[in-house]
Structures are given as structure tokens and as C-alpha cells.
Amino acid sequence: MRGIRKEFPGVVANDDVDFDLRRGEVHALLGENGAGKSTLMNILYGLYKPDAGEILLHGKPVSFGSARDAIQTGIGMVHQHFMLIPVMTVAENIVLGIEPRDVIFLDEDEAQARVRKLSEQFGLVVDPSALVSTITVGQEQRVEILKALYRGAEILILDEPTAVLTPQEAAELFGIIRSLTAEGHSIIFISHKLNEVLEIADRITVLRRGRKIETVPREGATEASLARAMVGREVLLRVEKPPGHAGDVLLSVRDLEVVDERGLPKVRGVSFDVRAGEIVGIAGVDGNGQTELVEAITGLGSMSGGTITVAGRTMHAGSPRAMLDAGVGHIPEDRQRRGLVLEFTIAENIALHDYAEPPDAKWGWIFPKRMVQRAARLIKEFDVRGGGPQTPAGGLSGGNQQKVVVAREVARDPKVLVAAQPTRGLDVGAIEFLHRRLVTERDEGRAILLVSLELEEILSLSDRILVIYEGEIAGEHAGEVSEQEIGLEMLGAGKRTEVA
Amino acid sequence: MSSDERQAPVPEQDEPGTTVAASIAMKHRAGGVIVPITTALLAFLIGGLVVLATGHNPLLAYRDIFNGAGLNWIFHPTTNIANTAAYNLSQTLLQTTTLILCGLAVAFAFRCGMFNIGGQGQYFIGLYVANWLGHSFAGMAPLPHILIAVTGATLAGAAWAGIAGVMKATTGAHEVISTIMLNWIAIWVGEWLFGDGGPLQNSANKTVPISNDIADSAKLPVFWGEKELQGLHVGFFVALAALVVFSLLINRTTLGYEVRAVGFNPDAAAYGGISVRMNLARAMAISGAFAGLAGALDMLGYLYHYGQSDIPVSSVGFLGIAVALLGRNTAVGVLFASFLFGALLFGTTHGLTSNVIAPDLAGNLTYIIQGLVVLFVGADLLVLSIWNARKKLRPPHRPAAKHAEAAA
Numbered sequence: 001m002r003g004i005r006k007e008f009p010g011v012v013a014n015d016d017v018d019f020d021l022r023r024g025e026v027h028a029l030l031g032e033n034g035a036g037k038s039t040l041m042n043i044l045y046g047l048y049k050p051d052a053g054e055i056l057l058h059g060k061p062v063s064f065g066s067a068r069d070a071i072q073t074g075i076g077m078v079h080q081h082f083m084l085i086p087v088m089t090v091a092e093n094i095v096l097g098i099e100p101r102d103v104i105f106l107d108e109d110e111a112q113a114r115v116r117k118l119s120e121q122f123g124l125v126v127d128p129s130a131l132v133s134t135i136t137v138g139q140e141q142r143v144e145i146l147k148a149l150y151r152g153a154e155i156l157i158l159d160e161p162t163a164v165l166t167p168q169e170a171a172e173l174f175g176i177i178r179s180l181t182a183e184g185h186s187i188i189f190i191s192h193k194l195n196e197v198l199e200i201a202d203r204i205t206v207l208r209r210g211r212k213i214e215t216v217p218r219e220g221a222t223e224a225s226l227a228r229a230m231v232g233r234e235v236l237l238r239v240e241k242p243p244g245h246a247g248d249v250l251l252s253v254r255d256l257e258v259v260d261e262r263g264l265p266k267v268r269g270v271s272f273d274v275r276a277g278e279i280v281g282i283a284g285v286d287g288n289g290q291t292e293l294v295e296a297i298t299g300l301g302s303m304s305g306g307t308i309t310v311a312g313r314t315m316h317a318g319s320p321r322a323m324l325d326a327g328v329g330h331i332p333e334d335r336q337r338r339g340l341v342l343e344f345t346i347a348e349n350i351a352l353h354d355y356a357e358p359p360d361a362k363w364g365w366i367f368p369k370r371m372v373q374r375a376a377r378l379i380k381e382f383d384v385r386g387g388g389p390q391t392p393a394g395g396l397s398g399g400n401q402q403k404v405v406v407a408r409e410v411a412r413d414p415k416v417l418v419a420a421q422p423t424r425g426l427d428v429g430a431i432e433f434l435h436r437r438l439v440t441e442r443d444e445g446r447a448i449l450l451v452s453l454e455l456e457e458i459l460s461l462s463d464r465i466l467v468i469y470e471g472e473i474a475g476e477h478a479g480e481v482s483e484q485e486i487g488l489e490m491l492g493a494g495k496r497t498e499v500a
Numbered sequence: 501m502s503s504d505e506r507q508a509p510v511p512e513q514d515e516p517g518t519t520v521a522a523s524i525a526m527k528h529r530a531g532g533v534i535v536p537i538t539t540a541l542l543a544f545l546i547g548g549l550v551v552l553a554t555g556h557n558p559l560l561a562y563r564d565i566f567n568g569a570g571l572n573w574i575f576h577p578t579t580n581i582a583n584t585a586a587y588n589l590s591q592t593l594l595q596t597t598t599l600i601l602c603g604l605a606v607a608f609a610f611r612c613g614m615f616n617i618g619g620q621g622q623y624f625i626g627l628y629v630a631n632w633l634g635h636s637f638a639g640m641a642p643l644p645h646i647l648i649a650v651t652g653a654t655l656a657g658a659a660w661a662g663i664a665g666v667m668k669a670t671t672g673a674h675e676v677i678s679t680i681m682l683n684w685i686a687i688w689v690g691e692w693l694f695g696d697g698g699p700l701q702n703s704a705n706k707t708v709p710i711s712n713d714i715a716d717s718a719k720l721p722v723f724w725g726e727k728e729l730q731g732l733h734v735g736f737f738v739a740l741a742a743l744v745v746f747s748l749l750i751n752r753t754t755l756g757y758e759v760r761a762v763g764f765n766p767d768a769a770a771y772g773g774i775s776v777r778m779n780l781a782r783a784m785a786i787s788g789a790f791a792g793l794a795g796a797l798d799m800l801g802y803l804y805h806y807g808q809s810d811i812p813v814s815s816v817g818f819l820g821i822a823v824a825l826l827g828r829n830t831a832v833g834v835l836f837a838s839f840l841f842g843a844l845l846f847g848t849t850h851g852l853t854s855n856v857i858a859p860d861l862a863g864n865l866t867y868i869i870q871g872l873v874v875l876f877v878g879a880d881l882l883v884l885s886i887w888n889a890r891k892k893l894r895p896p897h898r899p900a901a902k903h904a905e906a907a908a
Contacts, residue, residue, distance in 0.1 A: 298771075300770060300771060320771060320773045321773040324773045332771060337765070337768070338771045339768065339771065340768060341764045341768045342765070343764045343765075344764065351757075352771075352772035352773075355757045355758075355772075361754050361757075364755060365752060365754075366753060366754055366756075366757055368752075
């Protein structure tokens with residue numbers, strides 16, 4: 001790809017970007033959110049037409065009108081969110097659209113045979129006859145890769161492929177990538193995780209604000225150098241965290257049970273404490289009860305058994321209001337759905353908990369000016385950029401939205417702060433800010449419960465780590481612990497049976 | 501940013517503003533005042549084409565409707581009600597009074613994310629109760645009598661809508677369905693009340709399915725025109741005051757804050773510590789109060805009695821939907837939209853003296869324009885959602901949150 005330029009109203013998404021891919025290599029595309037990675041790949045995959053520049057394939061210029069054209073020339077893409085049909089089998093999903101037919105009906109045996117052959121060729125182990133709804137996320141990803149290979153892809157674009165995987169699954173994926181490149185396939189690996197890129201890529205291209213900053217071979221590249229190229233300044237990758245001074249127990253969860261709407265247990269007898277001045281991290285694969293645990297502690301969800309004690313107040317059932325009054329602050333995992341009313345102004349969003357109390361309101365009457373004043377102060381303190389108190393929250397970038405949420409929660413001076421995936425979807429700069437802030441809040445004497453799917457985040461921030469697996473605490477670690485050890489517990493392998 | 505923006509199965513949470521209220525707010529920001537004006541003009545244009553298709557001159561027809569609504573009064577302002585233009589205008593304002601309140605009834609629920617189709621039923625309940633209370637207590641002093649009748653009818657409207665609100669809050673029953681059902685119940689309750697042997701049937705003639713007239717003490721003072729000639733009553737100012745109350749309630753009270761938060765994003769509202777269920781029930785009841793008040797003012801202001809045959813003819817509650825949609829669920833918008841529809845309602849019927857356009861056609865023109873407004877506002881949302889889908893196909897032209905969200 002040479003001199004690629006793509007403009008959208010008001011923004012240059014790609015500006016004179018060169019990108020080349022050699023046969024059999026893994027070329028990583030690295031950049032912050034909005035750096036232009038996806039635009040570039042969408043151009044390659046035929047979804048956008050470039051305004052300038054050309055794409056050469058095997059030395060010949062090509063022009064794609066649609067993804068179909070790109071697929072036909074041997075380019076395949078595995079999206080971050082998989083597009084599989086859950087009620088169909090693995091084989092049916094893979095052959096979908098170009099099925100082997102037995103007169104008019106799908107020849108299921110033939111389809112399965114072809115898929116089996118393909119999966120053996122590349123060491124991608126899947127069961128062709130399994131229903132997609134029954135397989136794991138890691139396996140779904142393999143199905144997606146097989147789907148692309150089945151369509152004859154020589155070049156595979158993987159968009160943030162490890163975002164949904166456990167460390168073990170990620171390691172397996174890297175194995176697959178290596179076997180694919182050994183067979184002569186070329187991989188474009190989109191990521192913002194520096195360590196992964198350094199592990200798997202042969203060459204690394206960094207984009208920043210639509211421009212190519214550099215293409216470097218893996219040899220010689222370091223996390224620090226890549227981060228600097230991505231952000232444009234020095235970034236503190238490791239959180240500077242002095243040892244904490246744990247104080248009184250502020251949050252105490254005992255034998256907590258939560259069932260979902262269908263009556264299935266989601267949290268099964270979980271007990272733990274979080275002390276003042278301590279960050280306790282909850283590690284686990286998505287969907288193992290973290291959401292339900294957080295919702296119980298914040299009063300958003302119901303609990304079917306056990307107690308939650310916040311700063312001495314024991315509750316058997318909470319409402320959001322009761323938990324707020326007890327001193328629980330909450331950075332929700334989905335800031336757009338939960339944490340903010342996007343149509344509200346920043347000032348109104350900052351007032352979301354206290355809109356009915358002085359100084360925001362008295363006798364049911366709201367004083368918008370006071371809300372604005374408070375918001376202006378917090379916007380300054382938390383360095384929210386992209387708008388003032390009267391800007392709708394929906395107009396801010398993700399990082400700034402999250403700052404608004406954090407500002408609101410911290411400004412209430414909570415005793416317990418529950419941070420659920422606080423850096424999800426944020427770029428390096430915003431993550432750095434958030435991590436520092438969490439440590440600051442810890443040192444202010446708050447009890448912080450950090451729930452994250454990013455194991456690295458848990459490891460770097462937590463004073464103590466709990467591993468949750470299928471709604472139970474499967475492990476607890478206070479000192480140094482390896483990623484592998486926790487990864488095993490996350491999969492239920494290291495389950496501490498009968499010990500606790 | 502990440503590639504998933506362009507895929508079809510984008511997870512729900514990536515789409516801000518999934519409620520009706522949220523979409524309307526988005527539209528509001530996008531189009532400002534231009535869109536509703538365009539909507540109205542377009543509706544008039546197409547209405548004009550219908551007139552043209554019937555072989556009449558649409559410009560002359562609209563001129564006659566304009567005069568029929570008394571809008572030519574501005575060229576010769578006079579308070580002399582014997583003047584046709586002045587009389588027509590007073591009647592237009594009478595309709596406007598009702599429509600303001602019926603519009604607010606729809607608008608308030610909208611702001612809480614609900615679609616109150618039950619304005620008509622709530623209006624009827626207000627009428628019935630006002631008739632009952634206005635006929636009872638004969639001989640009472642006017643002020644307390646009026647206050648009792650107005651308060652009773654308003655509360656009855658609130659209670660009627662509150663049924664739908666409570667059902668929504670407790671069982672999740674959709675308010676569109678339940679308010680439509682309640683409309684029918686209100687209609688048949690009226691048939692029974694005023695019908696032969698019904699509790700509100702007039703005491704003089706037991707074969708006529710009409711109510712008693714309310715007592716003189718319950719009749720609202722008329723400030724423009726004569727009571728006997730359906731003059732403009734002080735309820736007009738009550739309706740204007742209701743607009744102010746609506747605006748203050750929504751924008752300047754904690755109640756309004758809760759209503760808006762729930763309307764935009766119930767999940768975030770709950771997270772903020774707001775009881776979503778309580779707000780749904782309460783907002784519906786407040787909606788019904790506006791419609792009930794409309795019924796009370798009509799009964800005490802100029803109808804004085806009501807009969808079985810009046811029930812199927814009334815459609816002000818439904819016109820309130822068009823008023824709220826065209827008025828963007830704001831007080832100012834509702835004021836202008838009510839005046840527009842009030843003028844159409846009277847200008848195409850009783851006020852019309854025209855040899856250009858047949859009265860049947862003129863009367864139907866109101867409903868054509870009403871229908872087109874609802875259609876266009878609906879289509880507007882459709883256009884907007886297509887627009888949004890299109891935006892999703894493009895990468896961010898600002899570092900918007902939803903794009904950032906995707907790259908996790």
C-alpha cells in the first residue's frame with residue numbers, strides 16, 4: 001500500500017501511509033484508538049476506497065470495490081467481534097456461502113471432511129460437527145480463521161485477536177500464527193498490546209493520528225520505544241506504586257450468592273474483604289460472575305444470599321441508592337450504557353448521584369449554575385478535554401468520558417471504589433492517567449476493588465489478587481505471582497478445592 | 501478505533517440513545533427548529549396536492565382555511581366578537597387550549613421514554629369527572645366549585661394514566677398497548693355513564709343519552725365572547741400556565757432531572773440511584789394529569805354537558821400526539837404546534853366559509869396533515885437511524901467514545 005490517504009468530513013484518517021507485507025511474515029499494526037489502523041485495513045479489505053494512493057498485490061496494482069473483491073484476491077479478515085451463526089455447526093459456518101452441495105442440499109459430510117482437512121493442515125483444532133453455540137471464544141476465533149482460509153486467504157488481517165482470549169488461548173493463537181506463516185501465509189496483526197506485538201511480529205508499523213510514524217523490525221524495538229512512537233511522548237508503562245498501607249476493612253463480602261433471571265447461579269458463595277488503602281484485583285475470564293458480583297456490591301443487581309458490609313453497615317439486599325449512601329463509588333464496566341447519560345451535559349452527568357441534594361438542589365428545585373460550577377472545577381482537576389460543563393457527554397472521546405465518570409465517583413469521597421474494567425477501550429495515555437489515579441485514591445485510604453479482564457492490569461495494580469472462576473473464588477495471591485499461574489486458575493485448573 | 505464499527509452485528513451498548521426519547525433528543529440537536537418547520541411545510545404541501553387532485557386551487561383553499569381559523573384577524577384586530585375574524589380566532593384559541601394540554605400529556609411521557617397513546621382516554625375521564633363534579637355541589641361558590649371539579653378531573657386523568665404507568669413499572673406491560681386498551685375502556689365507560697339509565701344521564705329526559713349541564717357555579721369565566729356562544733374561557737391561561745409548569749418541571753426540578761435521565765438511559769439512571777420504576781409510574785400519571793385537565797377545562801369552559809354521540813367524534817387526545825411530535829416535546833414547540841392544529845381544526849370545519857373547497861374535504865385535510873406530520877416525524881427517526889448506521893460505516897471523524905470503546 002503506497003501513499004494511502006483517506007479523508008472523512010473533518011478528519012484525515014490516513015495521510016500518506018505506506019504499508020507493505022512480505023510473504024510469510026507477521027506485520028503488526030500498532031496505534032492508539034483513532035490512529036487510523038482500522039481505516040487502513042478497511043481500505044485493504046475493500047470496505048473503503050482510498051482518496052489517494054494505490055494498493056499493489058504481488059507487484060500489480062489492484063482496486064477493490066468491495067470485501068468480496070478482496071476475498072477473491074486472497075485477503076481475509078478476522079474481526080474483533082466474531083460473526084458466526086450460533087445455531088449452526090462449525091463446518092456449516094465455515095463453508096457458508098460456498099457450500100459443497102449434494103444436488104440442492106448442503107452436503108454435511110463433505111463440508112465436515114473439508115473442514116477437518118483444513119484444520120489438520122494448519123493445526124487449528126476444532127470439532128467440525130460441534131454447534132458454534134457450544135464452543136469457547138478461542139475456538140470461535142479459530143473457526144473465523146478457518147473461514148478465511150477456506151476462502152483461499154493468503155493474507156490474514158487479525159483485528160485485536162487476543163482481546164477476548166485468556167493467556168493460554170493467546171499462546172495457542174500465536175502457535176497457529178506461526179504455523180500459518182510457515183505455510184507461506186502473511187499476517188497483519190492489529191493490536192495495542194505492546195508485549196504481544198513484540199512477541200509475535202516480525203516487523204511493526206506504528207500509526208499516530210493517521211500518519212505512519214515508523215516501521216521497525218522486532219529486533220531492537222522495546223515496549224518503551226513503541227509506546228513513545230504511539231503516543232508521541234514518554235509513557236510510564238509500569239504503574240509507579242509504592243507499597244500500600246492496608247487499614248480497616250471497609251468492604252466485606254460474605255457468602256455472596258447471586259442467581260440470574262433464569263435462576264442459574266452466577267456468584268456462588270463468594271467471601272472476601274477489601275481494606276482501606278488496598279487495591280484488590282479480581283481476575284477472571286469474562287462471564288465468570290464478575291459482572292454479577294459488581295452489580296451486587298453496587299446494588300444494581302439483586303443478591304440471593306450472603307451479606308455485604310460497607311464501612312460497618314451490613315446489608316442483605318441493596319439498592320443503588322443504599323449502596324451510594326453507604327459509601328460505594330462505582331466505575332461501571334460500560335460507561336456509555338451505565339456510567340453516563342450521553343445526552344446529558346457533563347455537568348448533569350457529574351450530578352448523577354447528587355442531583356437531589358444541596359448544593360445541586362433544594363426542595364426539589366435544581367440549581368443548574370451550581371452544577372456547572374462544580375463540573376467546571378472537576379473538569380479542570382481531572383483534565384477532561386473536548387468540552388466544557390455544558391457539552392453533552394456523548395461528544396467526548398472515550399478517555400474523557402471515563403474521566404468524567406471517575407471525577408464524579410471520586411468527588412463523592414467514597415469509602416469503597418469499585419472499578420470494573422476501568423480502562424476498557426482506552427488508549428495508552430488515558431490508561432496511564434487512570435492507573436495513576438487509582439493508586440492515588442488507594443493512598444487516600446479508599447478500599448478499591450478492581451475487576452478487569454486485562455490480566456496485566458490486575459497484576460500491575462493490585463495489592464492482592466483474587467481469581468474468580470464460575471462464580472467462585474478459585475485462588476488468592478498476595479505477593480508475586482506469575483501470569484501463567486493465574487491463567488490456569490482462571491480456567492479452573494488450579495482451583496483451590498477444600499482449602500479455603 | 502477498530503474494525504467492528506462497520507460490522508452489522510454491533511453490540512447494543514455501542515449504540516447510544518436506544519430509547520425513543522434519546523433518538524428524539526438526538527434529532528433535536530441535529531435539526532433544531534428547522535426540521536419541524538420543514539415537516540409542517542411539507543405536510544401542507546402534500547395536503548395542497550390532495551386538494552389539487554380534487555380539482556380545487558390549493559392556495560385559495562388554504563386562504564379560506566386561514567380566514568376560517570380567524571387568522572385574518574391580525575389584519576383588522578378588534579375585540580368585538582361580532583366580527584367574524586375575531587370570533588373565529590377565539591374558537592381557534594379554544595381548540596388550542598385543549599391541544600396544548602393534550603400535547604403536554606404526550607410530551608411528558610415522551611421525556612420519560614414512554615409513548616402515551618392514551619391521551620384520548622385520559623381526556624374523556626377528565627371530562628366525565630368534571631361533568632359529575634360540576635353537576636354535583638350546585639349552589640356552591642364558583643371558585644371552590646371550579647377548583648374541586650378541576651382538581652378531581654385532573655387527578656382522575658392522572659389515575660387513569662397511572663394504571664398504565666404502574667403496569668409498566670411492575671410487570672413491564674408496554675404502555676402503548678395498555679393506554680390504547682384504556683382508551684377503549686374510557687370510551688365504553690362514557691357510553692354507559694351517559695346512556696339510558698346511566699349514572700350521569702340527564703335527569704329531565706331519560707330517553708336522551710346526554711348528561712346534565714354542569715351548574716352555573718362550575719362554569720369557567722369567559723373573557724372573550726359570550727358563554728352562550730362558546731366564548732374563550734380563562735382555561736386558555738391555565739393551558740399557557742401549564743406550558744410554563746411543564747418547562748420548569750422538566751428542566752428545573754429534581755423530578756424533571758429523573759424523568760429525563762430515565763427517558764434517555766434507564767440503565768444509567770438506575771446507576772445514578774434513581775428509581776426507574778417509580779419514575780415510569782409517576783411520569784405516566786403526570787401525563788394523564790395534563791390530559792385530565794384538558795377534559796376538565798373543556799367541560800367547565802364551553803361544553804357544559806356531554807353525550808354518547810360526542811364520544812366517537814372527539815380526537816383531541818390523538819391530535820395531541822401530532823402536537824407533541826411536531827413540537828419536539830418542548831413547551832414552546834407544543835405551544836406553536838397546538839396553535840397550528842387548533843387553527844386547522846376550526847379553520848377547516850365550523851369556521852370555514854368557502855366556495856373553493858368542499859367542507860368534507862377541508863375537514864379531512866386536518867387529518868391528512870396530522871397524519872403526514874406523524875408520518876414525517878416517524879420517517880425522520882427512520883432517516884436518522886439510517887444516518888447513524890451510515891456513520892457507523894465510517895471511522896470516527898472525532899475521537900468519539902463509541903469508537904474508542906470498540907478497540908478494547
